[in-house]
Amino acid sequence: MDRQSIFKKINRVIIKIGSKALADKDNISYDRIKFLATDIRRLRESGIECLLVSSGAILAGNEFFNFNLKRLNIIKKQAVSSLGQVKLMSYYIKAFSKKEINVSQLLLTNDIFNDRKRFLNTRAMILELLKMGIVPIINENDTVSIDEIMFGDNDILASKVAAMMDADLLILLTDIDGLYSNNPKTNKRAKLISSLDEESFDSQVINDSESQVSFGGMSSKINAALDVSKFGIPTIIANGKNKNVLKDIFSYKDVGTAIIPSSIKVGNRKKWIGMGPKSSGKLYLDSGAANAIVNNRKSLLPSGIVKIEGSFKKGQQVLCVSLKDNLPIARGLISYNSDETNLIKGKKSSEIQKILGYKYSDEIINRDNMVLMQTK
Ligand code: GLU
Numbered sequence: 001m002d003r004q005s006i007f008k009k010i011n012r013v014i015i016k017i018g019s020k021a022l023a024d025k026d027n028i029s030y031d032r033i034k035f036l037a038t039d040i041r042r043l044r045e046s047g048i049e050c051l052l053v054s055s056g057a058i059l060a061g062n063e064f065f066n067f068n069l070k071r072l073n074i075i076k077k078q079a080v081s082s083l084g085q086v087k088l089m090s091y092y093i094k095a096f097s098k099k100e101i102n103v104s105q106l107l108l109t110n111d112i113f114n115d116r117k118r119f120l121n122t123r124a125m126i127l128e129l130l131k132m133g134i135v136p137i138i139n140e141n142d143t144v145s146i147d148e149i150m151f152g153d154n155d156i157l158a159s160k161v162a163a164m165m166d167a168d169l170l171i172l173l174t175d176i177d178g179l180y181s182n183n184p185k186t187n188k189r190a191k192l193i194s195s196l197d198e199e200s201f202d203s204q205v206i207n208d209s210e211s212q213v214s215f216g217g218m219s220s221k222i223n224a225a226l227d228v229s230k231f232g233i234p235t236i237i238a239n240g241k242n243k244n245v246l247k248d249i250f251s252y253k254d255v256g257t258a259i260i261p262s263s264i265k266v267g268n269r270k271k272w273i274g275m276g277p278k279s280s281g282k283l284y285l286d287s288g289a290a291n292a293i294v295n296n297r298k299s300l301l302p303s304g305i306v307k308i309e310g311s312f313k314k315g316q317q318v319l320c321v322s323l324k325d326n327l328p329i330a331r332g333l334i335s336y337n338s339d340e341t342n343l344i345k346g347k348k349s350s351e352i353q354k355i356l357g358y359k360y361s362d363e364i365i366n367r368d369n370m371v372l373m374q375t376k
Pocket of ligand 1: 155
């Protein structure tokens with residue numbers, strides 16, 4: 001897929017705008033929100049459904065106080081965000097109503113992605129909002145989000161929403177022009193990268209060194225882009241401070257960096273497996289099994305498992321990693337619990353019945369219940 005072909009069929013787009021792009025010094029830029037309203041109206045007129053993920057609650061809340069945000073503890077930040085969220089929404093309501101668009105507020109926590117019922121319920125509700133012609137404005141529920149129900153940052157939240165809502169494109173708006181070949185602040189020869197294939201990313205490089213391909217929070221954007229790439233969704237990272245950014249993107253101008261997926265689109269259930277429930281255990285696979293899964297699109301059989309970690313029940317989500325290099329291979333819903341898996345690991349499927357006295361299936365994880373974490 002090349003950059004142009006991203007735009008062939010866009011029915012639904014998730015636009016995430018970060019605090020840095022929304023900020024005008026220490027305040028929210030109302031102008032920026034007005035530009036968003038204008039651009040989103042235009043997109044909707046061309047038949048594209050838009051969902052916004054907006055940061056800025058803490059920034060807006062701090063307009064009342066002027067705290068040094070870097071020094072605030074988590075409780076104070078949560079308190080500030082609760083004032084700021086309503087203020088932020090008041091800007092959105094004002095700007096969007098001038099364009100005759102109704103907006104709604106959705107404050108999410110990560111736990112909706114762990115439970116299939118809550119996930120489906122949230123999805124159905126958002127689809128209903130879209131049917132009603134409303135632009136949902138989504139943020140993390142900062143006031144209650146701590147520990148395991150936390151997204152961490154809105155790039156992750158936006159990627160999960162993009163996958164949940166079967167978006168055709170994810171746009172991450174920040175305060176820099178995109179991804180550079182090097183840090184443009186320190187290296188004059190750093191070049192803006194127009195597009196990159198999912199496969200050209202070396203996860204090792206991204207995780208280990210901010211400076212090689214990213215800087216200033218860019219790694220979380222790359223991770224978000226790679227997360228949705230696995231589901232066949234492209235991402236454009238661009239400068240949200242540029243007044244015309246959305247117009248330019250949809251006029252096929254070469255703005256920002258496009259991350260082009262090599263994976264094909266997968267169904268919604270598989271997306272949920274891939275992004276939703278937290279892994280309850282880990283299976284270490286030998287190279288034969290890793291190869292069969294990644295290259296031959298096979299199910300996981302007990303013979304390929306060398307060791308297991310964690311305690312899990314039948315049907316829970318586990319992570320498969322390669323024993324050789326500890327890199328993630330796939331996530332899947334397992335057909336046996338951890339005690340059973342321990343007994344049958346390394347054995348042939350024909351031996352399961354003899355070992356356990358029963359057999360649910362030949363596979364430990366059926367292909368239909370598995371999502372790859374690596375591309376070929
Ligand atoms: N939820 C935070 C806020 O609205 C922002 C988190 C982020 O930017 O990643 O202020």
